[in-house]
Amino acid sequence: xxxxxxxxxxxxxxxxxxxxxxxxxxxxxxxxxxxxxxxxxxxxxxxxxxxxxxxxxxxxxxxxxxxxxxxxxxxxxxxxxxxxxxxxxxxxxxxxxxxxxxxxxxxxxxxxxxxxxxxxxxxxxxxxxxxxxxxxxxxxxxxxxxxxxxxxxxxxxxxxxxxxxxxxxxxxxxxxxxx
Numbered sequence: 001x002x003x004x005x006x007x008x009x010x011x012x013x014x015x016x017x018x019x020x021x022x023x024x025x026x027x028x029x030x031x032x033x034x035x036x037x038x039x040x041x042x043x044x045x046x047x048x049x050x051x052x053x054x055x056x057x058x059x060x061x062x063x064x065x066x067x068x069x070x071x072x073x074x075x076x077x078x079x080x081x082x083x084x085x086x087x088x089x090x091x092x093x094x095x096x097x098x099x100x101x102x103x104x105x106x107x108x109x110x111x112x113x114x115x116x117x118x119x120x121x122x123x124x125x126x127x128x129x130x131x132x133x134x135x136x137x138x139x140x141x142x143x144x145x146x147x148x149x150x151x152x153x154x155x156x157x158x159x160x161x162x163x164x165x166x167x168x169x170x171x172x173x174x175x176x177x178x179x
Contacts (some may be wrong), residue, residue, distance in 0.1 A: 007074040008171075008179035016064040017176055020057065024099070027053045028151055035144070051110060052120045058103035065096050069137035077170050088160070094153060102146045 009017070027050060034046035073092075076085055110117055111127035113136035118124050127137070164172035 005081070008175035009073060011179060012067060013071065013073065014176060014179055016067060020064060020099070022058060022148065023053050023057050023060070024154070026177065027057070028147060028154075029149055031086060037145070040133070047115070048118050048121065051106070051115075051117045054103050054106050055117060055119045056124055057099065060102065061096065061099045065100075068096075070158065074175060076172065079168075079170055080172070091153065091157060091160075098146055098150050102150060105139050105146060107142045108145055109136050112136035112139060150160075 006013075008156070030050045030053070034043055034050055037043045037046065076088065080088075107117065109127050111129040112132045114127060114131045116124050137170050161173045161176075164170050165174070
């Protein structure tokens with residue numbers, strides 16, 4: 001295999017990946033718990049944390065997408081079949097699309113509901129939609145579906161990485177871990 005095939009992701013690409021992963025992996029359980037918790041102060045705190053993380057994720061994913069478009073990832077090893085390459089490519093773009101959609105739908109839904117978006121209690125994001133509770137409820141339903149779609153994609157992504165590392169014993173995971 002060539003050096004380019006063995007090359008890993010840049011340190012910036014790895015930082016974007018792991019930062020996004022950490023925030024999303026914290027955000028999903030917070031979202032599930034807050035939606036099913038009926039305790040005032042604890043629920044409010046979880047909502048504020050969820051919205052704050054979302055407010056950080058939106059520019060992070062946009063920056064990551066901009067970086068990716070200007071710094072293509074290293075090619076997969078030659079041993080990865082063409083079908084798996086297409087699936088990997090589609091999965092990565094689905095992540096970008098779903099993460100951006102999720103953040104925007106959450107901001108729109110929260111704006112239409114007219115709940116405050118306090119970013120870590122430091123400042124408030126402005127609403128981007130007029131008050132419209134029925135529209136807000138419909139958007140929150142979309143937000144839940146997109147959240148579960150992201151969860152499924154994350155499980156598949158992690159499963160594929162572990163398959164490559166422990167079963168196929170190739171460099172796919174190591175490229176994102178060590179570069």
